[in-house]
Amino acid sequence: MSADNLARTPHLTPGFTDSVTESQTVFRHLLEAMARPGTVQTVDIDIEGPDTLDRAATAIALALVDFETPLYLAPALATDAAETYLKFHCGTRITRDSMEAAFAILDKAPETLSGFNSGTDEYPETGATLLIQVDTVKAGGPLILSGPGIKDTTNIDLPEVPSAFWTARTAQQRYFPRGIDLVFVSGGSMVAIPRTTNVSLTAGKE
Amino acid sequence: MEPQASPPHSNERKRWMSILAKASYEDLNSLWQNLPDKPEWSRIRAPEIGMVMVRGRMGGTGNRFNLGEMTVTRCTVGLSCGLIGHGYVSGRNKDHAEVAAVIDALMQRKERAETVEHSIIKPLELRHLDRRKRASRKAAATKVEFFTVAREN
Numbered sequence: 001m002s003a004d005n006l007a008r009t010p011h012l013t014p015g016f017t018d019s020v021t022e023s024q025t026v027f028r029h030l031l032e033a034m035a036r037p038g039t040v041q042t043v044d045i046d047i048e049g050p051d052t053l054d055r056a057a058t059a060i061a062l063a064l065v066d067f068e069t070p071l072y073l074a075p076a077l078a079t080d081a082a083e084t085y086l087k088f089h090c091g092t093r094i095t096r097d098s099m100e101a102a103f104a105i106l107d108k109a110p111e112t113l114s115g116f117n118s119g120t121d122e123y124p125e126t127g128a129t130l131l132i133q134v135d136t137v138k139a140g141g142p143l144i145l146s147g148p149g150i151k152d153t154t155n156i157d158l159p160e161v162p163s164a165f166w167t168a169r170t171a172q173q174r175y176f177p178r179g180i181d182l183v184f185v186s187g188g189s190m191v192a193i194p195r196t197t198n199v200s201l202t203a204g205k206e
Numbered sequence: 207m208e209p210q211a212s213p214p215h216s217n218e219r220k221r222w223m224s225i226l227a228k229a230s231y232e233d234l235n236s237l238w239q240n241l242p243d244k245p246e247w248s249r250i251r252a253p254e255i256g257m258v259m260v261r262g263r264m265g266g267t268g269n270r271f272n273l274g275e276m277t278v279t280r281c282t283v284g285l286s287c288g289l290i291g292h293g294y295v296s297g298r299n300k301d302h303a304e305v306a307a308v309i310d311a312l313m314q315r316k317e318r319a320e321t322v323e324h325s326i327i328k329p330l331e332l333r334h335l336d337r338r339k340r341a342s343r344k345a346a347a348t349k350v351e352f353f354t355v356a357r358e359n
Contacts, residue, residue: 012282012290014250088282089251 011081013048015062015089023063030060033183033192038145038154040137043188050082056185057105057131058085065090065103072101074108077133105131109165113172113180124177127195134160137186147197155202156191158184166199173198222313222327223294226306229330231299237326238305245318246286247308253281253293253300279303285311 016022022045029041042056049058065071071092073082083094095101098115109132110116119127141157143166161184172179179195193199226234255277262273281293281303291311293303309326312318 011288012250012284014248014252017249017252019252019254 012084012088013050015085016045016047019062022059026059026063029190030063030183030192033190034149034181034194036149037147037193037197038139038150038156038191040139040156040189040191043190045188050079050085052077052079052082052107053105054133054185055188056190057133059188060131060183060185060190061086061103061105062089065092067091067093069102070095070100072096072098072104074104074106076107077105101128102126103129103131105133107133109134109161111164112168116180118172118175118178118180121178124179127178127180129181129183131183131185132161134158134184134186136160137184137189137191139191142202144200144202145193145197146200149194150197158191163201166201169199219310219313222323223292223310225327225330225334226293226309227295228334229295229306231295231297231302233330233333234302234305234326237329238309241322241325245308245312247283247291247311248286249281249304250284250290251280251282253279253303255279255298255300281307283307283311285315287315289314 025045026043029043033039033041043059045055045059047055047058047062049055053061061071065086067090069092071086071090072095073086078094086092087094098104099117101116104116110130116128116130117126119125136157136159138157140155141159143156143158144153145156146153169182173195176195181195182193184191184193256279257275258278260273260276261270263270276296277298279293279295279298279300279302281300282290283293283304284290285308289311291307291309291314293305293307293310295302295306309322312322313327
């Protein structure tokens with residue numbers, strides 16, 4: 001019985017206290033981050049989400065994920081508490097099949113991007129958005145970003161992301177407009193790398 | 207102490223949820239105000255107003271059809287003991303949804319269920335039945351017979 005299950009949920013915590021204002025704030029931050037790749041945005045909203053999820057990841061999920069966007073959680077993050085929280089507050093379906101997901105929350109950069117939906121040439125907007133949790137996101141570092149929204153180039157530092165990931169991503173970029181959008185989150189901070197952004201490593205740094 | 211959740215048997219729960227959903231806010235609130243020893247609660251999902259599609263069946267047996275949309279307000283609260291209550295009520299009254307949610311949570315607590323049943327749920331049910339009886343009596347009294355049209359039942 002679903003009613004019985006809900007009554008025995010593992011301790012459900014509140015979502016946004018003021019859903020309209022707060023989801024608009026989060027949306028605005030994400031829009032800024034996507035429009036200016038490489039800038040670090042900080043979500044300054046106090047939410048008590050599941051333990052396994054970073055605050056920014058929870059906030060983005062609450063603002064964007066709904067019943068039309070299946071969500072994939074990396075096995076390390078998919079605790080009962082996290083699944084219950086997201087199902088209850090977003091009304092979403094948690095999928096085990098990463099190809100089907102419109103959004104995915106991952107605990108580390110995946111080895112390849114081929115496990116996720118990159119859309120079709122007719123409907124590139126159906127490509128997945130990955131929220132990748134890392135320990136540090138900061139501006140200024142070995143990664144050089146260029147492309148739309150960036151004047152000349154900008155640098156960021158994502159120390160936990162292996163260089164093989166960037167190689168795989170570059171290989172996938174030739175299928176543009178198909179592609180996958182990335183948001184790296186850490187605590188309340190986020191930096192977005194949409195599919196249009198070119199990432200290269202500075203020489204000498206692997 | 208571990209909260210004593212009475213097994214919220216889905217039919218039982220359906221019954222009290224239905225009564226709370228249909229009760230008028232004035233009735234519910236006056237009974238709620240009289241309830242001693244109110245619990246502490248926090249909002250898990252703040253009251254929000256939305257629409258649901260009401261569906262019907264002609265004569266209760268025909269094919270399903272969409273009757274129309276109605277406004278509902280829902281709210282979810284958590285008691286300090288960890289029990290969670292949901293309130294779905296008709297109309298736009300946010301306090302109504304919140305009180306209904308707290309009562310739903312209380313009804314799941316074994317030691318409180320009986321008191322709440324007697325002081326809130328039962329009286330609301332009687333009032334609802336009474337209103338329904340009056341309405342159907344009025345409808346029956348004004349029933350029109352068309353002699354040229356055969357009635358199916």
